[in-house]
Amino acid sequence: MLRLPTFLLLAALLTAATAPAQTPPRDLVIKNATLLTATHGRISNGSVLVHDGKIAAFGANVNGPAGATVIDAGGKYVTPGLIDSHSHMALDDDINEATSPIVPQMMMLDAFEYTSKEIYRALAAGVTSAMLLHGSADMIGGQAVIMKTKYGLGRDQLLFPNAPRSIKFASGENPKRVFGMRQQLPSTRMGNFAVQRQALIDAQDYMRQWDEYEAKKQKGDKDAKPPKRDLKLDALADVLRGKLYVQIHCYRADEFLTEMAMAKEFGYKLRAFHHALEAYKVADKIAANDVGVATWADWWGFKHEAWDATPWNAVILMRKGVRVAIKSDSDDQIRRLNQEAAKTMRYGGATEEEALKMITLNAAWIIGVDDRVGSIDVGKDADLVIWDGYPLSSFGIPEKVYIDGELFFDRMLPGYGLTHFVGTPESLPAPPRSGSEPESTEVR
Amino acid sequence: MRKPSESLTCVIPSEDAAYNQNAPGSGAFGLPRPRRGTCFSLLLTLVLFSPALAQQPSRMAATRPGATAIAIKGGKLLTITHGVIENGVVVMENGKITAVGPAASTNVPANARVIDATGMTVYPGLIDSETRLGLTEISAEPSTNDLSEPSDEIMPHMHVADAFHAETDLIPTTRVNGITNAIVAPGTQDTLPGQDSFIQLAGPSADEMLLVRDIAMPLNFTGSQRRKMDWQSGRGTYPTTRMGMAAQLRQSFLDALDYQQKLADSDKRKGEKGVQPVKRDLKLEALLPYLQGKKPIVLAASEPSDLQTAVALANEFHLKLILNHVTHSQSLLDYIARLQAPVIVGPIYDFPKENERYDAVYRLPGELFRRGVKIAFASYDSHQVRNLPYAAGYAVAYGLPYDEAMKALTINAAEIWGLADRLGSLDVGKMANVVVANGDPLDVKTDVKHVFISGQEIPLWDRQMELRDQYSK
Numbered sequence: 035m036l037r038l039p040t041f042l043l044l045a046a047l048l049t050a051a052t053a054p055a056q057t058p059p060r061d062l063v064i065k066n067a068t069l070l071t072a073t074h075g076r077i078s079n080g081s082v083l084v085h086d087g088k089i090a091a092f093g094a095n096v097n098g099p100a101g102a103t104v105i106d107a108g109g110k111y112v113t114p115g116l117i118d119s120h121s122h123m124a125l126d127d128d129i130n131e132a133t134s135p136i137v138p139q140m141m142m143l144d145a146f147e148y149t150s151k152e153i154y155r156a157l158a159a160g161v162t163s164a165m166l167l168h169g170s171a172d173m174i175g176g177q178a179v180i181m182k183t184k185y186g187l188g189r190d191q192l193l194f195p196n197a198p199r200s201i202k203f204a205s206g207e208n209p210k211r212v213f214g215m216r217q218q219l220p221s222t223r224m225g226n227f228a229v230q231r232q233a234l235i236d237a238q239d240y241m242r243q244w245d246e247y248e249a250k251k252q253k254g255d256k257d258a259k260p261p262k263r264d265l266k267l268d269a270l271a272d273v274l275r276g277k278l279y280v281q282i283h284c285y286r287a288d289e290f291l292t293e294m295a296m297a298k299e300f301g302y303k304l305r306a307f308h309h310a311l312e313a314y315k316v317a318d319k320i321a322a323n324d325v326g327v328a329t330w331a332d333w334w335g336f337k338h339e340a341w342d343a344t345p346w347n348a349v350i351l352m353r354k355g356v357r358v359a360i361k362s363d364s365d366d367q368i369r370r371l372n373q374e375a376a377k378t379m380r381y382g383g384a385t386e387e388e389a390l391k392m393i394t395l396n397a398a399w400i401i402g403v404d405d406r407v408g409s410i411d412v413g414k415d416a417d418l419v420i421w422d423g424y425p426l427s428s429f430g431i432p433e434k435v436y437i438d439g440e441l442f443f444d445r446m447l448p449g450y451g452l453t454h455f456v457g458t459p460e461s462l463p464a465p466p467r468s469g470s471e472p473e474s475t476e477v478r
Numbered sequence: 479m480r481k482p483s484e485s486l487t488c489v490i491p492s493e494d495a496a497y498n499q500n501a502p503g504s505g506a507f508g509l510p511r512p513r514r515g516t517c518f519s520l521l522l523t524l525v526l527f528s529p530a531l532a533q534q535p536s537r538m539a540a541t542r543p544g545a546t547a548i549a550i551k552g553g554k555l556l557t558i559t560h561g562v563i564e565n566g567v568v569v570m571e572n573g574k575i576t577a578v579g580p581a582a583s584t585n586v587p588a589n590a591r592v593i594d595a596t597g598m599t600v601y602p603g604l605i606d607s608e609t610r611l612g613l614t615e616i617s618a619e620p621s622t623n624d625l626s627e628p629s630d631e632i633m634p635h636m637h638v639a640d641a642f643h644a645e646t647d648l649i650p651t652t653r654v655n656g657i658t659n660a661i662v663a664p665g666t667q668d669t670l671p672g673q674d675s676f677i678q679l680a681g682p683s684a685d686e687m688l689l690v691r692d693i694a695m696p697l698n699f700t701g702s703q704r705r706k707m708d709w710q711s712g713r714g715t716y717p718t719t720r721m722g723m724a725a726q727l728r729q730s731f732l733d734a735l736d737y738q739q740k741l742a743d744s745d746k747r748k749g750e751k752g753v754q755p756v757k758r759d760l761k762l763e764a765l766l767p768y769l770q771g772k773k774p775i776v777l778a779a780s781e782p783s784d785l786q787t788a789v790a791l792a793n794e795f796h797l798k799l800i801l802n803h804v805t806h807s808q809s810l811l812d813y814i815a816r817l818q819a820p821v822i823v824g825p826i827y828d829f830p831k832e833n834e835r836y837d838a839v840y841r842l843p844g845e846l847f848r849r850g851v852k853i854a855f856a857s858y859d860s861h862q863v864r865n866l867p868y869a870a871g872y873a874v875a876y877g878l879p880y881d882e883a884m885k886a887l888t889i890n891a892a893e894i895w896g897l898a899d900r901l902g903s904l905d906v907g908k909m910a911n912v913v914v915a916n917g918d919p920l921d922v923k924t925d926v927k928h929v930f931i932s933g934q935e936i937p938l939w940d941r942q943m944e945l946r947d948q949y950s951k
Contacts (some may be wrong), residue, residue, distance in 0.1 A: 151832050158836040207618075317951050333943070335648065335861040337618035344942040350950045367828050369836075373868060376922045428871025428921045450835055460833045 058440035061085055064218040064418065067112040070271040070425070072394045075387055076141075079431035082112065082357055084416040085121035092410050107420050111389060111430070114409050115162025115437065116371050117397035118346030119328045120281075120308050120361035122166060123152035123368060124181075130169035130210050131176065136233045138269035139203055140176025142166050148189040152365045157183040157443050158451060159369040160425075160432040162417040163194060163403045167308075168202040171212045173220070173230045175202035177269065177278070180401055182417070182437050186454030198402035200305065202275060203230070204283040205293060207339050234300045241397030244271075277306035279402055281328075285339035287315040294323050308361070310344035317354035324399045326357040329465040330367075333379035348392065349382025359397035376426040389426055444465060516703045544650065547571040548581075548933065549586040550914055553595030558602055558889045558903040568600055570910035570933040578904045595914050598927060601884070602903050603658025603911030604919070605891035607822045608802070608856035610865050611649055611662050611677065612642040617860070625665030627672070631703060631717065635765035636672025637693040638662045644684035648860055651941035653679040655864035656913035656926045659689070659891075659901060661856070663696055666778065669703045669723055670730070671696055672777065673764070676895055680931040693895060695768050696776045699723065699788035706911075720784070724791055731795045734765035771798045776822070778802035782810045789817065800894055801873075804846075805839055806831055813848035820894045823853045823886075826869045837876055839931040843886065844877030853882075871920035883920060909933075 062084040069080040069092060077237045082096050083091040098104065122129045128145035131137045146166065156164065163182050168175030170478030178196035194336055205226055214221025220229045243261040250258035272278045282293055297304050306326035307313060311334065315329050318389045320327065327348075352358045360375045362368035375393040378384040384392075391408075397409030407415050416439035423430035435443040445451045538783035548570045555566035557578060567584040569577035577584050584594065625639035627633045634924065642662060652660075658679050664671040673692040681687035703723055707714035710841045717723045740756050767773045775797045779785040785807050792799055799819040805828045807814065823843050829836040846853050855873075857866045870883040878886075892902025900909045910933035917924035929936040 155829070155836045314946075317949075333862070335616055338616055341616060342945055344945045346942070346950065347945040350946065353950075366829070369827075370872070373872075373922050380923045380925055423875060427923060428868045428918075429875045431875045445837075459835045459838075460831070464880070 059103035061098050061345050063098035063102050064105045064107055070390055072114050072390050084439040087416055089414050089416050091185050101232045111421040111425055113419050113425055114394045116160045116393045118161050118164040118362050118368050119397040119400040120363045121164045123365045124150035130171035132171035135173045135229050137172050139265035141177045145221035148192050149313050153183050154185045156368045157185050160419040162437050170204035170208040173209050182310055184437055198279055199280040200281050202281055205289045206285050213351045236268050240267040273302050281306050283308050285309055285311050287312040290316050311340050314347045314350040314441045317351045321355040327351050328359040328361040328400055331360050331374040345381040348378045349384050357396045357399055358392055359400050360392040372425045508642050545664045547587045547590035550591040550593045550600055553598040554602040556601040573933040575908050575910050598914050601919050602888045603913055604656050604776045604865050604887045606657055606660040606857050607854040607891050608663050608858050609660045610860040617744050626667040630669050631668045632670050632671045633668050633672050635760040638664055639675045639688050642684055644687050647941050649679050652863045654938050654940055658911040658931050663781050666698045669698050680936050694774045698778045700780050734762040737762040746876050774798040775802045776800045776802050778807040778824050782807045811845055811849055815851050820852040822856050825858050840876035843873040847882050852890050853886045855886045858866050865918045868922050891917055
């Protein structure tokens, strides 16, 4: 059991009572909760102990040290913070640098509008981490921002510390339409892949030049001249060296196969297919290549390559061994990922834990932060949501959201419900009534 | 409902792309490439003529009221108009509901087919008060869209009934989720884009599915109907401002009143020598039933200023009103209540404004209800009409009483559209549009088990299930 000097505990308590936003409590206990852990099933009447922003213990018989801040969840549900593995929020209109089909040197961080209210609305929906990707106009787009939704803090405090780097690839209708409309290459799927292959060949050549230079230098050749550095080729070389997680926007069954073949040809690894509405048609092959899938629960028909979508996609893939995440790709849907994930319980019969994993642990794996977030497990970041109502339903809505053990959102607070943001909304409605609908009929 | 951005403009069809040689949809030699739906209908034809697969239903799911009675027995009935009946019975015959009541005291005809609904919820078919069903197939493919006529803002003579594609694949995907009726409205590009129809989501052909043609006329006043002004070239098409929109509407109504007068005058002088009949003007003629208050205008506005401008204009011409959206008019809730007009609310998923609380729009249905406003829900969608009940569920989470959410999907909509004598509740004499589900109709996890439209069971089958079965073996 952890012991702390009394004065520290008192200070923590006083701080909590007067200005909860200032210093997060070193010890926090959320007790009397129904824990949906994402890894250890459901724990009724459970507690989570948080120490210094990490989950220190959880279970049915967990008590905090004397003086810990205690939150009584009143039997409500507690889940890990939700994770969106495909978002473009807080990027203003700077999503696509569509002036060339190969722009791996674009850093989404350079466009990251961390004050955007889109982040607030995602936080209020229980989302605590997100991957902000480049758009799909280009075959090879830019590098992602991995963030936590600590709305109200400074830019760098919103960045997920030491997260792996991810890069966006695309295929299919978008690149060929964007460049085809301008009578440029690519305007067909053949063009798409030729452009992608050529870029990777250029990177191989660039790497060879650098290898030759390094070899000469090693031999003591003082006349050896380094090749000119090229940002674009630097980034592509990192793809080939396996230093960037490749996240591919891809819809059609044949294109998954081509992308996987090309990855093999050039020796890089694919992390996940995104959107992936026809992935169910080649589920075995995607599973065999250990590529994840980030998809929607039921969107379809908005374009031709989305015509063969079926809402059973996620569960068919999951049953064949693919790690599946439900993502938003939408500043709207990011506000109800829980509802979207619950659809997999209806379409295909995912269990409660399987559905929850699609918006927590599996999404964390796609981003590459599953050792840090995505479940209620000892040692993980204390990103936790207390829900009013059953989260995997139409009726569950977040009541409190903690990130790294710190309260960032509480819907019962007046104004925006934020703890770290100074400002009041245009009109100040009274906090909405509590006491949600009783848990709706369990279907499975 | 807002579509995912999918990070590019993929949702919005590109006009240029349609005429590009390399664009999707145009094959070699400029011949249109058949879209997959066409291949599918060929496949479907083969399937239908194959005796082994003869039970595979067609997209139309023709409903001809069967003579055999059907009794749904043992379920929890959400009657809407007279409460909940646990362990109830609904009897349907000749397309109508013939009995509703507790199992113990309700007579089931001896010849009836009995469906055991123990543990199930039974409720009237849901009504979506604004959709684009039958007007679009693949959003980004212009050749599959019949949404808006952008050549002019005043297009009251456009009838969605003339474009309604009854065989769309979107309807089976919608009705398997318990939505049995919908308003089909044109796109919102014009102030007066045309006239809505009220549809039944099954039937032998478009004729039967179009339950009421030209049931109402949208009047859109949201700012997005303005035409673009290019200041550099000085080129722009009137109206490029809200003032222009309002003046154009006013002039159109005045023109129609003038036309009405001319018709009356000509009628009076009928038979007199040298009197020429007034030449029919489709546009002005189309406005008359609305100016005469015979049919309602569906007035769409979101911002308070737009709402007040448009309502003043409508009142000037004594139009019968149904309000639509009012998404950002939270400051006018009492004003809206005083108008005593029903409101089609939402989409609940519209974003709040930058300086509003995150739940400002989610709470709107509840706030309107508390002020005595009759509300109905709409998806404003095509492909995702099936998700309509979940939006209502979200409104419940944010303060709308549960029973009111159910009413907003059923009886309120039926009343607003003047069809409460035929739809919207489990009541004797009404059309037998009945749904049986294994749980709460508003919950995402609930699976619909039976859908009856005009008393005929609709096969719970759509293209997406076929794809599932084909690939999950």
